[in-house]
Amino acid sequence: MNLSQYPAAIAQAAQTVNELDAQLSAVQLNINRQEANADKKVAFESDLKNDSQRKARRFELLEVNLEYQHALNSLMRLTTQKANAIAQLEYLRNQFSVAKLETRLAIARQLAGSEMGDLLLGV
Numbered sequence: 801m802n803l804s805q806y807p808a809a810i811a812q813a814a815q816t817v818n819e820l821d822a823q824l825s826a827v828q829l830n831i832n833r834q835e836a837n838a839d840k841k842v843a844f845e846s847d848l849k850n851d852s853q854r855k856a857r858r859f860e861l862l863e864v865n866l867e868y869q870h871a872l873n874s875l876m877r878l879t880t881q882k883a884n885a886i887a888q889l890e891y892l893r894n895q896f897s898v899a900k901l902e903t904r905l906a907i908a909r910q911l912a913g914s915e916m917g918d919l920l921l922g923v
Contacts, residue, residue: 803903806896813889820882827874834868 801809838861848854862868 801895801899803896803899806892806899810889810892810896813885813892817882817885817889820878820885824875824878824882827871827878830871831868831875834865834871835862838862838865838868 835858838858841861842848842854842858845854845857848857
């Protein structure tokens, strides 16, 4: 990759991370809504005598809720994708830093080489 291509690639990678973050927020919102609905149902079940029974019932409700299970799976998948996207972003940033250093080294060597030539020629 050319030095001039890195900024665009880094920006694209950062945009991917941002998009995944937005998707994660939407999924988390859906999970919170499903949990709130389960809590509401449990709160109005008068046959549940104590907190342990209410927690168990809440778990049962969420366990059979396909939308909730799908949201949890999406959350795990998106979390993994975001971690990979962040790793790719950092990799590109590091590659860009190395490419800049290599370019500076090449320029320094050229300058040092021309100065040595001047010294050898007696200029």
